[in-house]
Amino acid sequence: MSSTSSHSNIVGVHYRVGKKIGEGSFGMLFQGVNLVNNQPIALKFESRKSEVPQLRDEYLTYKLLMGVPGVPNVYYYGQEGMYNLLVMDLLGPSLEDLFDYCGRRFSPKTVAMIAKQMITRIQYIHERHFIYRDIKPDNFLIGVHGSKAENVIYAVDFGMAKQYRDPKTHIHRPYNEHKSLSGTARYMSINTHLGREQSRRDDLESMGHVFMYFLRGSLPWQGLKAATNKQKYEKIGEKKQMTPLKELCDGFPKEFMQYMVYVRNLSYDEKPDYDYLRSLFDSLLLRLNEVDDGRFDWSLINNGKGWQYSAVKQHAAQHRHAQEAAKQQIAVPQYTRSRQNLMQPNSKQLLVSSPYPSLQPLRNDTARNGRLGSSTAAPQSQPQLTLTSSGGQQQYGQRGVQIEQRLRKSNDASRTATPKSSSKKKFHLRLLSCCVAKPK
Structure with missing residues (x-):
């Protein structure tokens, strides 16, 4: 690089x-x-x-x-x-990251303190003749942990910023329509969806959508499906227009609805009353018996350990998942011997090298005619049968007949895998001759 x-x-x-x-x-x-x-x-x-x-x-x-x-x-x-x-x-995490750390819900106090800082940031940017045009939680970061600015909210990423008036004469950019969308659809203003030229009012309306996102956890127009992005943006715009502010802000402090009513009623080139908007949230904090002390929700989580503890836990979890994924890449044997294969006499076996050298290949104790590890199981002679009694004398008569029947069954079962041979016939005849009782 x-x-x-x-x-x-x-x-x-x-x-x-x-x-x-x-x-x-x-x-x-x-x-x-x-x-x-x-x-x-x-x-x-x-x-x-x-x-x-x-x-x-x-x-x-x-x-x-x-x-x-x-x-x-x-x-x-x-x-x-x-x-x-x-x-x-270098800055700290974004408001979106902190939102995740806090379980995707901010308290009214935290949102009120965020709102005051964000209004001030946008006011300063507007006073420098720029509109931001891409208000979203990802573009607002806090300071580095341990620094004096760790509770200061910064605005970053000005790739979409645009001058809305002449820096010398302060003449406003003329109103225009049929403009292409710019910004993030989830938070952009209704006027932006309608293709109207953006101005200061649109930045403030987008911020209001961010505030409600923090309070609600999501917005009513999230999750809409469409075949193309253009159709999706149209659906989002329609849903925003059809969602009454009373419904959007229902169940939350009235100051948020008052904010939304004010910014949506601003004219194109009207200068917003930033002090009035900040005073709404000062009144909210007073009504909640709270003060703007910089103690946000993310500094109180994890029993007071703060967002840093959540970030460390998240990093450790990602590292652990990466290690587990790496372990799953270990090669496994490409041939697994099934129980049916083990029970089939004289079956041909595939050559398998065990990934664990300390484990010996399994032996086919049922058929006794091959073992895992040989490329082709060679036919082996039937085992010698030694029949002894407690006195060490051979037993004949009925016992010999039972052995003959058992050998015939074994021979029939092995015909499909082992071809007949003259040597095996001679072996069976010799064995039978030994087992048949001789007349006294």
Whole structure:
């Protein structure tokens, strides 16, 4: 991946690439270290053959947003071999990851604190003349554990961001329709589904869908089936329009419905009242006898051990599953001798090398005419029968007749597998002559 020094994994002159921490349609994300100051960093790689490269535009957007609270810093953009590379601050898990750690439910207090921070992030981005256009839990991350910013929510991934007004004159982009969809269908606004030009109101409506997702665990338009993605997006848009806000927000604090009513009634170029929206969630915390103390649900789980304990457990489980999968790749014998094969006399056996050298091949004790491990079981002579009494004298008469009948049955059973031979006939005649009683 590195054209500079593939052996030492050094890219961009002084950035060392570590383990992979993520992958998606954008490319790959690695953890790394800035060798100049030993600062942890994240390295984002995008194939230069990508049909829609976004990393360069994302880098330029980050540069324009530099200094905005809750937006990570970027340090380098360049090319490494067949990849475009972006180096930026290393952050913690996303809200989607934390949602999983908490059993896919957040308390109203946690959602209220998340809402206040997300509204502030989007306000700062809007003030820098950008709309985000891809609000989803995966694109909001918390700070690194143990740092001062571990409870700060960051906005990342600005590949879809777009200027909605002129930075100098503040003239708004004109309204337009028949636009293609951009963003994540689950959270995008109804106006976006209808092909209308996006503006600030659409970012805020998407955030409202995220808040309800956190409270409910899922949204009513999830899981819809369709033959194509286009049909699926149409179904999602129709379901959103047909779902009343009262139904969407039923059973949850009224402030969430008030938020949704406000943002859905904003006009295209209207400036949102961010302070009013934040005050809704301040009122909710006050009504719940709670304060915005930064103690989110993910810091209280696992008996106070926090999300880090869940992440370690998840990593250990993934490692254990990988080991079990590797064990299942051990080769097994390709031939297993069945009970029917064991009971069939003079049957031909396949050559099998046991994967366990300490175990000896099984012997056919029933037929006594072959054993596992020989390519073809050679016909063997019938065993010598020695009949003795307690006194050591041979027994004749009726006993000899019974032996003759038994030998005939054995001979008939083996005809299908062992051809007759003159030597076997002579052997049987000699044996019978010994067993028949002689006249006194």
